[in-house]
Amino acid sequence: MPVTPATAADVLRGRDPEVAALVDAEQDRQASTLQLIAAENFTSAAVLAALGSPLANKYAEGYPGARHHGGCDVVDAAERLAIDRATTLFGADHANVQPHSGSTAVLAAYAALLRPGDTVLALGLSHGGHLTHGSPANFSGRWFDFVPYGLDPATGLVDHAQVRSLARTYRPKAIVCGSIAYPRHLDHAFFREVADETGAYLIADAAHPIGLVAGGAAPSPVPYADIVCATTHKVLRGPRGGMILCGADLAGRVDRAVFPFTQAGAQMNAVAAKAVAFGEAATPEFAAYTRQVVANARVLAARLAEEGLTVVTGGTDTHLITADPAPLGTDGRTARARLAAAGIVLDCCALPHTGGPDTAEADVRGLRLGTAAVTTQGMAEKEMVRIAVLLAGVLRGDLDARRARDDVRELAGEFPPGPR
CATH class of the missing domain: 3.90.1150.10 (Aspartate Aminotransferase, domain 1)
Structure with a gap:
């Protein structure tokens, strides 16, 4: 039986009334208030059904055809389906659909391309950069030397001249383009040009716009970035989680950076729910x-x-x-x-x-x-x-x-x- 918020509460009432009451309260909160948080959305009943499916029971460390556990034929098929749908939807050579969040996707991207102490150029935190773009409270700020670029004070747009100047001065190992609070489209072709000029990798953190990209309402970073990190919730309207898109040349490095370097067993119910969301996003x-x-x-x-x-x-x-x-x-x-x-x-x-x-x-x-x-x-x-x-x-x-x-x-x- 598909698990919707209503049926989840119904099942819980007989087993755990306290949690059932919390599910009911959250359902009421969502139904009676306006949800304007830019990072949130409502999933479909099909996504929720996949999340509440028996796939949640399966341990599946590794990748399809190369698991560390037996009995993975079905979840292998589910992951391959998610990968195929993601690569088709976004026009990417390779997709890793296992990251548990956008932040773990970024961590894996850094692990694939960088070593501790490397210099990274990213949007400054006070200008809309994410915690994974160099916050001292985050692994990124502790492990790497981040140089922040900013926004033009007159326009509020990314200061391209500053980006180019800083890249030439610091010669970063990677440049990150992406933001949690930037309302305009980023010029991925410009960032690719600067990365090529200075010998840097280009990492696009597309957690916010990736859903718009899927629907054709925003330009895609995939043709320009070496690695694209994203979430599967937000505008994409899937389960809470992350994914990574990249070219075939980096596929092995990305996969090893996700497993076994940054996380172990994939959440196969979430992977299946991502497949559902990718299918919905292709309509x-x-x-x-x-x-x-x-x-x-x-x-x-x-x-x-x-x-x-x-x-x-x-x-x-x-x-x-x-x-x-x-x-x-x-x-x-x-x-x-x-x-x-x-x-x-x-x-x-x-x-x-x-x-x-x-x-x-x-x-x-x-x-x-x-x-x-x-x-x-x-x-x-x-x-x-x-x-x-x-x-x-x-x-x-x-x-x-x-x-x-x-x-x-x-x-x-x-x-x-x-x-x-």
Whole structure:
């Protein structure tokens, strides 16, 4: 029987009422609030069914045809299916679908190409770089010498001149292009040119845009990068997990970096769920979904600007929006808490060029929000305007939390969680 949130709770009620209550509570939270976290989405019932399938019982260290455990014929087929669908969907020579997360995918990419102490050029953390792009609290900042590049203070776009200058000066072993808060398309051809000029590998961290890439709503890094790291959730709408795409020349190094170097047994239920998600992402319906995600984000960004927030780069090309709520008299962390009380769930984030040190934790004056989940629910441009008005009204103090919460619950009730 496929396991949906409802049936999972039904099974649990007779076995573990405490956990069942938590499942019910989370289902209610998702159904009665607006999910604007840029890294979240709703999976299909088919993805959830694969996650809750008997494949969860199988231990399968290694790769298809070369496992360290017996009885792997079925899961071998499942993994091969996921690999075939991923390589077809993204036009890659090779895919590794075993990483447990986007961060472990990045770790494996570094392990495949680098040695401790190597120099890496990546977007600075205060400008939207990820923890795996050199945070001192993360393995990346402890093992490698990261040199940060930044955004142009006038435009908010990647400073290409600075990237080229730093690459020529430091001659990094690898250049990372990717961000958790950059709303525009990255110029992968430019990064490839700089990498070739300076003898560096190019690693694309495409955790956020990979779902848009799958639907044809964003340019693909695959033809340009030596290795592409990604998540399978976010816009891609699959299970929480990671994957790596690369050319045939690096396939062996990537596979050895995932297993046995960075992790052991694959989660075969998650691998099967990734196969389901890749299959769904290859459909015309998913392509239309990604186009609507971007259309919604552009409308939401424009209306937030009209309501008085400062939208970084003046808009977005993707599902993601970064905005400064300071003109409405608040900072990111305070704004997030006030919006949460009203049932509007989003993140705060660092804003570039605010004078703090280059760490992701240094400055959380901004807001980061995305349209992947609400678009999955079936919301369109009209609803984005309603959301922007509600959000700004709460931050300005025009709407108290209780009244706003009622409005949010009404809007969310019109669009139940999950793909339409």
